[in-house]
């Protein structure tokens with residue numbers, strides 16, 4: 001089951017990677033949607049959960065913009081590394097191919113054992129500040145992962161481990177960006193409970209890849225967070241609150257037509273692009289804030305000077 005899905009996913013990722021595809025022919029889009037909507041695949045999606053994240057292009061855009069969203073001197077430091085940060089933006093997703101235990105690190109289904117505004121989870125995560133229980137891991141522990149890797153990055157800065165810092169910055173950014181995708185916060189992550197199977201990829205990959213730079217991001221400035229867990233939890237709640245807008249855009253776009261209809265995708269883009277822009281802007285602000293927080297927590301250590309080639 002997983003193999004079929006993985007192949008399809010890898011194939012589509014490759015097809016979209018590397019260059020800005022611009023607008024696709026509607027026929028290609030319809031074919032892509034057919035693959036997602038085929039009944040057999042729908043069944044697979046219900047029982048198998050991929051380590052979905054924002055699509056590769058979204059992660060690349062978020063990392064590149066997060067660098068520019070930093071205050072100095074961190075902005076110059078990360079600018080030197082922006083090629084690495086963009087190229088490796090989806091590395092954490094690659095890990096899932098060999099390690100199924102990596103998958104729950106990419107989401108936290110807030111509504112699995114709690115209800116909005118999630119007082120139980122807030123108590124556990126923000127006030128008790130414990131490690132995740134087995135049940136919490138099963139529901140997805142991205143909120144813990146974000147903290148873990150932000151603290152690692154802080155340690156890397158403190159001890160001048162610049163190579164480790166590059167890698168940990170990638171993982172901070174990936175997990176943080178995943179949390180800002182509303183469908184990474186709900187049990188109904190792929191519309192499987194509301195007859196909207198395939199919505200996950202339609203929103204985070206198909207649409208973002210097709211629109212690319214047409215999406216207008218307006219991130220708030222990076223801020224150093226004195227209480228890391230509070231910030232992470234606020235991002236979880238904000239992301240969850242945006243879920244209905246995504247489901248509603250999909251429902252309205254498909255009303256009176258099918259997902260195979262050439263009119264679906266333009267309608268979906270029109271309705272869902274604003275929420276993608278808002279969520280990706282939140283991701284840029286969140287990622288840059290975490291990088292900045294790691295550096296501030298390390299005591300604002302001096303950063304290595306620009307390489308000679310850059311001078």
Ligand SMILES: [Zn+2]
Nearest residue numbers: 052053106178
């Ligand atoms: Zn991911």
